[in-house]
Amino acid sequence: MKLNAISDNPGATKNRKRVGRGIGSGTGKTSGSGHKGQKARSGVSINGFEGGQMPIHRRLPKRGFTNIFRKKYVEVNLGRLQTAIDAGKLDASKPVDSAALLGAGVISKPRDGVRILAKGDLTTKKIEIHAAGASKAAIAAVEASGGKIVIPAAAE
Numbered sequence: 001m002k003l004n005a006i007s008d009n010p011g012a013t014k015n016r017k018r019v020g021r022g023i024g025s026g027t028g029k030t031s032g033s034g035h036k037g038q039k040a041r042s043g044v045s046i047n048g049f050e051g052g053q054m055p056i057h058r059r060l061p062k063r064g065f066t067n068i069f070r071k072k073y074v075e076v077n078l079g080r081l082q083t084a085i086d087a088g089k090l091d092a093s094k095p096v097d098s099a100a101l102l103g104a105g106v107i108s109k110p111r112d113g114v115r116i117l118a119k120g121d122l123t124t125k126k127i128e129i130h131a132a133g134a135s136k137a138a139i140a141a142v143e144a145s146g147g148k149i150v151i152p153a154a155a156e
Contacts, residue, residue, distance in 0.1 A: 071112040073132055074098075078141055079120015080106060081129075095150075097130040116142075116149060 019031035033040040048055050084090040089104035098110040107114065113132025118141050127147035134142075134149045142149050 071132075073113050073115040074107045074109065074111050075115050075117050076101065076106060076131075077117045077119040078122040078138060081116075081127075082120060082122050082124060085124050085127075092124045092127045095128045095130055122147075 017027060017032075018025070019027040020029075022028045030040065038044055038046065048057060050056070081090065081096065084101075084104050084106050085092050090096060090100060090106070094100065098107070098114045101107045101114060102110060116129060116131045116134040116138045118135055118137035122141055122145050125146045127142065127145070129142060129147070129149045131149060131151060133151060139149050
């Protein structure tokens with residue numbers, strides 16, 4: 001293969017719309033904006049505007065809030081761990097933590113920690129998992145196979 005022979009797949013790229021290039025182009029004269037009015041001008045911003053009436057998003061009462069301190073965990077299922085172990089990407093004899101999962105490509109970002117969930121089967125015996133959290137079913141499944149999940153005590 002040569003660099004000059006490389007090309008995109010057919011249909012992967014699309015030419016931009018060239019407006020204002022004559023009536024034969026289909027987007028000449030008014031460039032697809034129609035005639036006059038606010039929408040024909042530049043700087044149009046009328047989303048949610050109701051002609052001076054109090055907009056509905058301001059009339060309705062507001063409820064709830066967003067917790068800006070909420071932790072965002074990466075969820076990893078037991079079946080995904082088993083797949084990585086079978087593929088030889090994870091070493092079951094060593095403790096499995098977020099760094100090991102990152103190196104194996106199981107997770108792409110550690111975020112605020114890893115949370116283990118119970119979907120899938122874990123056939124590997126004696127696996128030690130260090131995680132920020134785990135579901136009760138996941139803990140039971142790992143302990144049933146002879147391993148253990150180590151969760152740090154909550155900071156109080």
